[in-house]
Amino acid sequence: MNAVSFQNVTKTFASAGRSLQALKGVSFDIEEGEFFGLLGPNGAGKTTLINILAGLSRATSGQVSVCGFDVVKDYAKSRQALGVVPQELVFDPFFSVRETLRIQSAYFGLRRNDAWIDELLANLGLTDKADANMRQLSGGMKRRVLVAQALVHRPRVIVLDEPTAGVDVELRQTLWQFIAKLNKEGHTVLLTTHYLEEAEALCNRIAMIKQGELVALDRTSALLAGTASTMLRFKTDHALPVDLAAKARVTGRIVQLPARDALEIETMLGTLRQAGCQIEDLEMGRADLEDIFLNIMHGQKPGQGVPA
């Protein structure tokens, strides 16, 4: 059985006479036990899709289910199976960390949950903050509590909507270790993130959406294999020759050029030499998920893994 299933999901927001189609018929499934990445630029519809999954929003048409339970008709069972870490840093200022987690447990029908709450606190480095009021916590600590809150009822499916946006390296490490452990224990994980190296490292399958449409869906390894496999990286202060500039990704002084093979690299270097471009720190590397993401978002179909 699929842990999560989206079938022809559309969502139209209508306001002040204008309507915006945020999702244009998105379909894909996530299998039980997967670590799944949902990627896309800002405004692509990732959060809308997650909100529909969580019941925070309603699809205009289409079906969505969690562990076989329809999110509208069987909402109580689907939400029992789902733990969502929201993107916004929200908290209830009236309560301490432990009170927050106890209240959240009780909403899911768990009245004696302290053993698991203690385990969550320990795994997320929150033990010494258990009795602190939510208001007294730093942003990173509040983010950890959000993660703990999403996990109080041991959901079979864990959804993390950009959980590492603006958090320090230490929390990212702690968080990913813990989530990876839960994934190994059988929990399905759905992750959206802007840090593509995280997605590449963690997710075994990836979907990419752009302007409300699915533009790629494949195993991470297949996505990585299906594109120009080499990247030429160097720094320069000179203007690039016109035919290279069209292909290059430039970040400040850093230039990245995708190349299929050694011959193409040689040709590029020749072109650069002829144009009198002085280059520093030349290196060659494998294309990473970021390169593939940018290619796809700029309209190139992935070599393999084109959505059906």
Next chain:
Amino acid sequence: MSFLVGARPLFVKEVLRFWKVSAQTVGAPVLTAILYLLIFGHVLQDHVEVFAGVSYTRFLIPGLVMMSVLQNAFANSSSSLIQSKITGNLVFVLLTPLSHRAWFAAYVGASLVRGLAVGLGVFVVTAWFAWPGLAQWWWTVIFATLGGVLLGALGLIAGLWAEKFDQMAMFQNFIIVPMTFLSGVFYSVHSLPPFWHTVSRFNPFFYLIDGFRCGFFGVSDVNPWESLAIVSVAVLGVSALALHLLKTGYKIRH
């Protein structure tokens, strides 16, 4: 999950929410009511006798108690919802399996508890100034409870509808406060000019206060059974609307 398993924790959370700041949510309204009693009671004591043999200060007490029940029941659900919506922490409840009935029971139940707590506080303190009597005490319990439920449900509707604090203030200042003051807290509607007397007859708060007062003095402007029938219809109507809005996710599930 059964209905009560879900509603209970949300109810407890909502009660804790106001209890943790009880000086502001219970103490302050009791003090306000005492000030009303001291000032209006002192000024009008020798000028007004509404019911034969009932001094104005005594007459005023049930009205003040009921007004406190109504205003605080409304304030509890409405302020909790608008705060949770604006700070975004309503998401923690939205993500749970709780049904719309559980939401309703929890928010209205906590509003009722706060309304009754403040009402009881006002009663205990003001009765020390002038014992109003408890001739037919059961009416006080019935009407205080119905009033708390009615205003708790109205607060729920206002909390769902309002998107900003100023919209909430508008609801409170243009609907709740006028309906409370035009319900006979400070006077018997018989002393009003005919037009306002007729207007008062369409105000469910009037029947709440009149029926409640009957519990203290055994006399009222309207037969308490008639008041009970009218208030019950209002409670059912407002509750049905609140339940419908919760079920459809009005302004909370987009």
